[in-house]
Amino acid sequence: MTETTTIRALMQIDNLQPKFAAYNGATVQGSIPLAGDTVLIGELAPGNGVFSLIDRALKASSVEATSQIVEREFGFFILRSPSNAEVSAARDAILDELGAAMSDRVKPSIASTQIITSVEPHQAQLLNKWRSGALLVPGQTLGILECAPAAYVSIAANEAEKSAEIDIVEVRAVGRFGRLFISGSENSVTAAMEGAISAIEALDGVPA
Numbered sequence: 630m631t632e633t634t635t636i637r638a639l640m641q642i643d644n645l646q647p648k649f650a651a652y653n654g655a656t657v658q659g660s661i662p663l664a665g666d667t668v669l670i671g672e673l674a675p676g677n678g679v680f681s682l683i684d685r686a687l688k689a690s691s692v693e694a695t696s697q698i699v700e701r702e703f704g705f706f707i708l709r710s711p712s713n714a715e716v717s718a719a720r721d722a723i724l725d726e727l728g729a730a731m732s733d734r735v736k737p738s739i740a741s742t743q744i745i746t747s748v749e750p751h752q753a754q755l756l757n758k759w760r761s762g763a764l765l766v767p768g769q770t771l772g773i774l775e776c777a778p779a780a781y782v783s784i785a786a787n788e789a790e791k792s793a794e795i796d797i798v799e800v801r802a803v804g805r806f807g808r809l810f811i812s813g814s815e816n817s818v819t820a821a822m823e824g825a826i827s828a829i830e831a832l833d834g835v836p837a
Contacts, residue, residue: 632775634682635728637703638672638780640832641712641720641722646790649783652762652797653695653707660680662709667716668695669708669804672721672780679704682723689722690715698803705780705803714771736834737781740806742822743773746815756798756810763796771798774809774825781832782807785825792824793817 645653645662654661662668669692674700683697683706692715695707710716724730750767757764765771772795776782779802786800786809795813797798810819 633675634678635674636671636727636729636782637669637674637778638737639720639723639731639734640671640715640734640781640784641667641669641716642787645788648763648790648795648797649787649800650732652800655735656761657707659695659697660695660709662695662707663711666709666711668783668785669706669716669720669723671706672778672803673704673706674702676700676702676704679706682706683708684819685726686719686722692716692719700790700803702805703779703803707783715833732833732835734832734834735778735837737776737778737832738837739826739829739830740775740777741773742775743771743827744815744818744822745771745773748812760799760810762798762800762810763812765798765810770815770818772809772811772822772825774822774829776829777805777809777837779804779807781829782823784812784828784832785809788828789821789825793820795821802819 798810
């Protein structure tokens with residue numbers, strides 16, 4: 630596994646923001662993350678590598694498993710703890726198992742961003758049909774960020790909330806691309822998008 634598993638994304642997010650924590654709490658399979666927690670989020674290829682790596686991380690630390698998903702191409706996971714040190718121990722156990730470092734992860738890229746002001750009511754309702762977070766109210770401003778690898782959209786969501794008073798409509802962190810949808814006033818969404826973009830661009834790694 631150490632020769633074939635690729636770290637597509639790996640990030641440690643401390644001080645989980647309240648709305649992003651609540652969004653995760655409503656959508657995850659396992660232990661519910663709370664505001665202020667530290668989480669470790671990763672994406673691997675091939676996907677089946679996630680099972681043994683998460684087992685290793687759980688044995689090496691007191692973190693709890695929040696999500697473990699294998700889709701067509703990739704494996705995705707979230708581990709949580711109120712302790713930064715325990716999440717760091719889980720991260721190090723995964724890296725040791727792979728014989729890798731954080732710098733071996735794939736460097737994220739932003740595929741597209743959009744800011745739509747005064748969202749039309751019918752479009753707002755279409756998005757509300759499949760959103761898992763806050764309702765998108767007609768007339769609000771909608772911000773959309775798309776990145777690859779997909780898992781990195783999680784740090785974008787947390788930083789967006791740190792940057793401005795916005796609502797999290799949807800965070801899609803699994804698949805070929807990650808997509809973040811946020812809403813609020815035009816000024817707030819603009820500031821939040823800037824924070825999200827900066828968070829993505831600050832991450833290092835190897836070119837995809």
